[in-house]
Each structure stands twice: as structure tokens, then as C-alpha cells.
Amino acid sequence: MTQGISLFQPRWAEIVRTEPMTEKERFFQLHLKDGSSLGHTPGQFVEVSLFGIGEAPISISSAPARNGDFELCVRAMGDVTNALHRLSPGALVGIRGPFGHGFPVDQMRGKDVLFTAGGLGLVPLRSLINTVLAQRQDFGRVLILYGCKNPSEILFRDELAQWEKRDDVEFHLTVDRGDATWTGNVGVITRLFPQITVEPHKTVAVIVGPPIMYKFVLIEVVANKGIPEDQIYLSLERRMKCGVGKCGHCQMNHVYVCQSGPVFTYDQIKHLAEAIE
Amino acid sequence: MSLKILDKKDVGAFVSGLMTELEVVGAQRKDGGKYAFGVLADPADLQLSYPTTILPPKKYFLPAEETLLRFQLGENPTVQPVIEAKPRVIFGVHACDIHATWLLDVAFAKDNADANYLEKRNRALIVGVDCPTPCDEHSFCKSMGTLTVDSGYDLFLTDLGEAYAVEVGTPAGEAMLNKHAHTRPATERDLARLNTVNAARWPKFTFALEMSHQDIPNVMGASYKSPLWEELAERCLGCGRCNLVCPTCYCFNVFDEVQFNLQEGTRLREWDGCLLTDFAKVASGENFRKNRAARLRHRFYRKGKYLEEMYGHLGCVGCGRCVRSCLVDIDPVDVFNRLKHLCNL
Numbered sequence: 001m002t003q004g005i006s007l008f009q010p011r012w013a014e015i016v017r018t019e020p021m022t023e024k025e026r027f028f029q030l031h032l033k034d035g036s037s038l039g040h041t042p043g044q045f046v047e048v049s050l051f052g053i054g055e056a057p058i059s060i061s062s063a064p065a066r067n068g069d070f071e072l073c074v075r076a077m078g079d080v081t082n083a084l085h086r087l088s089p090g091a092l093v094g095i096r097g098p099f100g101h102g103f104p105v106d107q108m109r110g111k112d113v114l115f116t117a118g119g120l121g122l123v124p125l126r127s128l129i130n131t132v133l134a135q136r137q138d139f140g141r142v143l144i145l146y147g148c149k150n151p152s153e154i155l156f157r158d159e160l161a162q163w164e165k166r167d168d169v170e171f172h173l174t175v176d177r178g179d180a181t182w183t184g185n186v187g188v189i190t191r192l193f194p195q196i197t198v199e200p201h202k203t204v205a206v207i208v209g210p211p212i213m214y215k216f217v218l219i220e221v222v223a224n225k226g227i228p229e230d231q232i233y234l235s236l237e238r239r240m241k242c243g244v245g246k247c248g249h250c251q252m253n254h255v256y257v258c259q260s261g262p263v264f265t266y267d268q269i270k271h272l273a274e275a276i277e
Numbered sequence: 278m279s280l281k282i283l284d285k286k287d288v289g290a291f292v293s294g295l296m297t298e299l300e301v302v303g304a305q306r307k308d309g310g311k312y313a314f315g316v317l318a319d320p321a322d323l324q325l326s327y328p329t330t331i332l333p334p335k336k337y338f339l340p341a342e343e344t345l346l347r348f349q350l351g352e353n354p355t356v357q358p359v360i361e362a363k364p365r366v367i368f369g370v371h372a373c374d375i376h377a378t379w380l381l382d383v384a385f386a387k388d389n390a391d392a393n394y395l396e397k398r399n400r401a402l403i404v405g406v407d408c409p410t411p412c413d414e415h416s417f418c419k420s421m422g423t424l425t426v427d428s429g430y431d432l433f434l435t436d437l438g439e440a441y442a443v444e445v446g447t448p449a450g451e452a453m454l455n456k457h458a459h460t461r462p463a464t465e466r467d468l469a470r471l472n473t474v475n476a477a478r479w480p481k482f483t484f485a486l487e488m489s490h491q492d493i494p495n496v497m498g499a500s501y502k503s504p505l506w507e508e509l510a511e512r513c514l515g516c517g518r519c520n521l522v523c524p525t526c527y528c529f530n531v532f533d534e535v536q537f538n539l540q541e542g543t544r545l546r547e548w549d550g551c552l553l554t555d556f557a558k559v560a561s562g563e564n565f566r567k568n569r570a571a572r573l574r575h576r577f578y579r580k581g582k583y584l585e586e587m588y589g590h591l592g593c594v595g596c597g598r599c600v601r602s603c604l605v606d607i608d609p610v611d612v613f614n615r616l617k618h619l620c621n622l
Contacts, residue, residue: 004392006358008345008531008544050350051356052535052542056560078560092354158498201555211563227382239559241531248528249550249557251575256581261387273501274575 007074007244009246010049011036011093015087021073021155025120026085028072028101029257032095035255037068042127043221043235047167047243048072048080049094050087051092054078057240058259060098073155074121098264099243103128103206111204112140114196114227116217118147118189118209124157124235124262125208129163134167145187147209147217151182170196189213193220207245208235214276218266232266236275281443281460282467283434288441292320292368298393299402300365304330311568313545314367315552323490325434325441329596333524334367335381338398339548345393345531346544359543362396366453369406369434372426373418378399378403378499379429383576383588384527400515402449405433409474410481417610420486424478428587443618453588476493485610488617490591496613497582498618501574509612510570513552513603519576519599519607520550523590525584528556551576577612 032038038046040060046129049055056078061070076085083195085092104129113132118126144163148154154173163171172192174185185192189209205221207214214234228265238250238257250257252274259266269275283291295301295501296317303323304312312327314334348356367515370378378398385394400533405426408418418424426433431450445451454460463471488496520526520548530549537541552572557565566572593609600608 004360004390006345006360006392007389008393010356011360012354036391049544051346051354051544052350052533054533054541055544075561081560094356153442210561211565237559237563238563238565239557242529244391246385246389246391246527247527247531247546248551249530251557251583253578254586274571 004039007242007246008096010047010096011048012092013095015089015093016069017089018087020154023051024153025073025075025155028074028084030072030093030095031069033092039066039100040064040098040127040227041102041161042105042131043124044098044100045124045240045243045262046070046072046095046097046099048074048084049096049126050080050083051094051237054080055096057099057243059127059128059235061123061128061179063134072117073120073126075120080147087274095130097243099240100258103263105131108204110136110140111231112201112202113142113196114198114221115142115211116189116205116207116221117145118213118217119149119153120155121208121210121213121235125206126159128206131171132162141170141179142168143198145172145174145189145192145196147174147176147192150177151179161200168193188216190216190220190224193224195256198227198242201228203227203231205232206234207232211237212277218255218276222266229270230267233263234269234276235262236264236268236269237262249250279445280463280468280471281445281454281458282437282463283442283443283458283460284440284573285467287459288323288325289320291458292317295368295453297365297588300363304332305366306355307331317368320563322366325396325406326409326436327341327369329371329416329598329601330600332485332522333377333596333598334370334403335377335524335527337365337367338378338381339385339527339529342545342547343393344543345543348544349539349541350535353539358592360392360396362400364400366402366431367405368404370403370430371412371596372405372407373421373423373596373605374524375426375429376423376590376594377596380525380584380588380590380592380594381527383466383590384584387588402431402453403429406449407432407435407474407478408434409478410500411483413599413601415600415608416595417597418595418598419479419482420484420610421490421595423590423592424482434555435474437470437474439465442467449555454601489616492617493581493591493593493613494585496617496620497578500616501578503616503617503619506570508573509607511566513569513573513607515552515569515572516548517552517603518602518604520552521548522598522602523580524594524596524598525580526532526550536602551579577609580609581613
């Protein structure tokens with residue numbers, strides 16, 4: 001009898017580069033040792049293994065790249081992520097995936113794209129933002145709204161500075177609470193919406209943030225801006241233990257988020273009581 | 278489908294023959310009078326007339342704890358997948374458990390085929406056995422349409438008194454029968470006897486549900502906001518025993534263990550339960566099902582609706598193990614019936 005292939009066998013990846021981004025988040029550039037490309041689409045995730053410690057689902061933060069390297073930005077939160085923070089370039093980690101359904105980039109072409117990122121939500125959203133910016137001429141307006149709790153939590157500062165400089169990107173940043181040196185917007189992310197205008201029917205909205213953020217941003221995007229519900233994309237965080245639709249932890253109502261998501265249109269999930277609180 | 282007759286006095290020899298070439302598992306009587314599936318050391322230990330087992334035969338395909346990977350740490354780390362499976366026959370499985378196994382087979386084969394489960398399952402043979410009487414007052418297989426089964430077994434035995442009628446379900450079942458069992462072809466008289474036995478069984482089981490099992494998904498669909506969930510959650514201890522004994526619960530956790538030498542270890546999966554507090558909790562501390570009523574509802578929705586929608590078979594097979602093990606007597610029959618009345622369907 002032939003032996004089946006294990007769903008749980010990771011591929012080795014080497015940490016090529018790692019640097020701190022904030023007090024809690026670290027950036028990692030990874031290279032698959034077998035030379036293959038990860039082959040992901042923006043919005044997908046991987047299961048990162050540190051053997052002896054465990055495995056954790058992590059969003060892919062980079063746009064698909066020709067050389068096959070990929071990037072993660074990881075908050076030290078649990079056992080695996082804290083241990084990951086202690087690793088240096090050259091260290092090996094296990095990678096399974098990419099898993100799930102990412103953002104349907106092709107369906108966004110020709111449209112204006114309104115990105116809304118709250119906190120760590122910028123991490124998966126960056127994979128899509130950079131994909132869109134790499135093919136900038138295929139899209140209409142690009143608007144990026146990004147909110148953090150405080151200035152020290154702002155991620156990817158160099159890239160934000162570039163987005164801010166570009167004429168073809170409308171970038172707005174806010175923090176819930178400023179500090180002594182902060183001169184920008186202060187207030188929760190919903191406070192940025194009055195600053196922008198959109199043509200709702202030619203706009204897709206892409207929203208990624210902490211669970212609490214969605215219902216408030218959705219009021220802005222759906223009720224106030226009038227963007228159709230099937231043109232609103234969200235990425236939902238859940239406990240993806242296996243990534244392959246078996247272990248049950250990521251299920252919300254009848255939907256396995258690791259299989260049908262993590263990216264959904266609002267239209268797809270608005271009737272699911274367990275999707276958004 | 279061919280039918281053979283196996284005299285009861287020849288069952289022991291059949292089992293002995295099987296034991297020479299594969300692991301034979303069967304229901305055995307434990308201290309305290311309960312029954313459990315276990316590997317047979319002696320054919321005489323096999324019970325074919327037993328009222329349910331503590332755990333379903335699921336444990337042979339999805340063990341309570343199972344190694345998925347073996348790894349070496351250090352300078353040149355390595356990792357190998359582990360897929361353990363051995364030829365085995367599970368001898369004497371009730372119809373409800375065969376139905377449940379069918380559901381697990383689909384769940385683990387669909388989309389991403391889970392080799393750890395499927396290799397074990399594919400190397401196992403199942404010999405079903407009929408239930409002449411209900412296991413006890415908690416079984417409600419007749420209500421769930423699982424008192425009988427017409428596939429999912431290699432052989433199926435029906436007790437005719439002095440002998441078993443053996444229905445052949447698969448070529449592998451027929452081969453094992455031909456090789457190890459002394460049988461004779463069924464006669465017209467045997468067939469008549471089998472029909473009598475089958476007909477006599479039916480009235481001994483009662484319909485406990487006040488609806489067809491096919492209506493359960495509709496009842497569930499109308500019951501999401503039922504006050505019953507909060508009421509049950511007042512009693513429910515959230516202990517997860519119902520998850521552990523259920524023949525169709527298959528959710529699992531994955532974790533690592535390292536040997537004392539800190540050089541090698543294993544990645545394992547273990548049974549998990551959606552009733553347990555942290556089941557949907559992520560590293561940030563956010564718990565996506567923090568309310569016990571929501572967890573209890575989720576379990577009932579999986580059994581009564583979600584799994585049916587995903588795999589085409591209700592997640593409840595009426596075995597009654599959950600209510601037998603429940604410390605506060607939460608009874609699925611009672612839950613389904615009360616939901617039906619509350620939602621006026």
C-alpha cells in the first residue's frame with residue numbers, strides 16, 4: 001500500500017534577514033531551502049514551525065516575489081512567536097502553506113482601492129498594497145488609511161514614508177494617542193474617513209485589523225461611504241491550528257476560515273453570527 | 278450481496294485465524310461492567326452482544342494522541358513525517374458507529390486528504406454486528422436512521438440464535454471469510470430466519486425524536502437565538518466529555534514534545550473539544566467563542582447542521598455516548614425535541 005503524503009510535513013526555510021520593527025514586532029525575510037517559491041497570493045498565511053516549541057499561523061506580509069523569498073512581521077505573543085524573535089539570520093524554521101484564500105487581485109483591477117489597516121492588520125494588507133503598487137497603472141485611486149494605538153507601534157515606517165510621498169497614493173495615518181513628538185492625526189481610525197471621498201461603485205474597500213475594529217470601520221465604509229458589500233474585503237484572524245480544514249479551531253459557524261478565508265467579502269460573512277462581533 | 282452462515286461455535290476459530298495475520302480488535306468487558314474496544318489477546322474475550330462501548334472505534338483511526346512528525350534538533354535539524362498504520366480488523370461494530378466512521382472517512386478524505394487518518398482507515402477491516410435490542414435508554418439510533426446500515430463494513434453479522442448470518446460487504450471481507458471462517462451458504466430457511474430477526478428488531482426500538490432526523494438541520498437553522506442555549510449553559514460544566522466520547526467529533530490540537538536530551542522530539546495531535554474554554558482562543562488573548570452557551574450551541578450545530586451540510590451525514594448517530602458521559606445529563610434527544618417546540622417548526 002502506498003504511503004500518503006503527510007499534511008503536517010513542513011518545508012525548511014532559512015531566515016535571511018531579521019530586524020526589530022517595534023518593541024513587540026520583528027520583521028523576517030525567509031528563503032525556502034529547496035529553492036522553490038512559496039507561490040502565495042496576497043492575503044494568504046503560512047504555518048511557521050519551531051520544532052520543540054510548536055507551530056503558529058502567520059500572515060504573509062510580502063507581495064509574491066520572483067526570487068521566492070517571502071516576508072513575515074511577527075508580534076511576540078505566544079510560545080512560537082517569542083522563540084522566533086530570538087532567532088538570527090541563518091536559523092531554520094519550518095513552513096507549511098501557503099494556506100487559505102487571499103485577496104482576488106484580478107477582481108480589483110480597474111477599481112479604486114481603499115485600504116484600511118488597524119495595527120497589525122497592516123501586515124497582511126502590505127502583501128496586497130505592494131502587489132497593487134507594483135502594477136499601479138492597473139488600478140484607479142489608491143487610498144491607504146492606517147491606524148495604530150500610539151506612534152511607537154507604527155510598522156514599516158520606511159515604506160509608509162514612500163507611500164506618503166507618492167502622488168498616486170493618498171495616505172492617511174492616525175494614532176489613538178500621540179506622544180510628545182507626534183504632530184500627525186490623533187484619534188481612532190474611523191476619524192480618518194471624513195477626510196476622504198470615494199465613488200462607492202468603482203471602489204473596493206479592503207479592511208484588516210483587530211476584531212473590535214471591523215464593526216466600526218464597516219459603519220463608515222458601508223453606511224457612510226456606500227461601498228457595496230460585495231466590494232468590501234476583510235481578512236479574519238482565527239486559531240488556525242492545522243491550516244488544512246481538519247482541526248476545527250478556526251471554524252466560525254459552518255465556515256472553516258483557513259479554507260474559505262481568511263479573506264472574505266463582507267457580503268459572504270455578514271449573516272454569520274460568529275464572524276464579526 | 279452474498280450471505281453466509283457462521284455457526285456461533287465457529288466464531289472463536291474465525292477470530293483465531295484472523296489473529297494469525299492481523300490485529301483483531303473487539304468489544305471486551307471491563308471492570309465495572311462497561312465495554313471497551315481493545316486488541317484481543319484471546320478470542321474468548323470478544324463480546325459480540327454488548328451494549329455500546331465507552332469510546333467508539335474512532336480511536337483506531339484518530340488515536341487520542343498520535344505522532345505526526347519526528348524531529349532532530351541541533352546543528353543539522355531534520356524532520357520526518359510519521360504515518361503509522363497496521364493491518365487490523367475491528368470485529369463487532371454497531372451500525373451507529375459504522376455510520377459515524379463513514380462520516381469521518383469523508384471528513385478526512387475531502388479536500389486535503391489526511392494520510393494519518395486514511396492510512397489507518399484503509400488498512401482496517403470492519404465487521405459489523407447487528408443490535409437485537411437497544412443498548413440502553415439513552416440510545417436513539419432508530420430516530421437518527423442509524424439502527425441499520427447498508428455499507429461501510431466488510432462483513433456484517435446478524436444474530437440468528439445458533440449462528441450468525443454473515444453479509445459480505447466487500448471483496449476484502451469475503452477473502453477474510455473464505456480464508457479463516459468455516460461457513461456454509463445460506464439456505465432459504467436461513468433467509469427467512471434473517472427476515473424474521475430483522476422484522477422483530479424494529480419494534481424493540483422506539484422513536485425518541487419528535488421529528489424525522491432529516492428535519493434536524495431545519496430545526497437547528499431556526500434555533501440559533503433560542504433561549505435554550507443559555508439555559509443549558511447554566512448546567513453545562515464545559516468539561517468536554519461529550520466531545521471525547523463522540524464518534525463524530527474529530528477536532529484536534531497539535532503540539533510538540535521534546536525528549537529529555539533536548540535533541541529530539543515529536544509533534545503530536547490529540548483530541549480536542551469545542552466545549553473547552555480555550556478552543557477558539559488566539560495568541561492575542563481574543564477568544565472567538567468565549568461564552569459557554571455559544572460553545573454548546575456550536576457543538577449542537579456541528580452535530581445537527583454543519584457536518585450534514587459539509588459531508589452529507591448528520592453529525593449525530595444516536596449512540597447516546599454523550600448523555601451517558603454527561604455529568605449534568607444534557608440529552609441530545611431532549612435538546613432536539615425542545616428546540617423543535619421552541620421554534621414552532
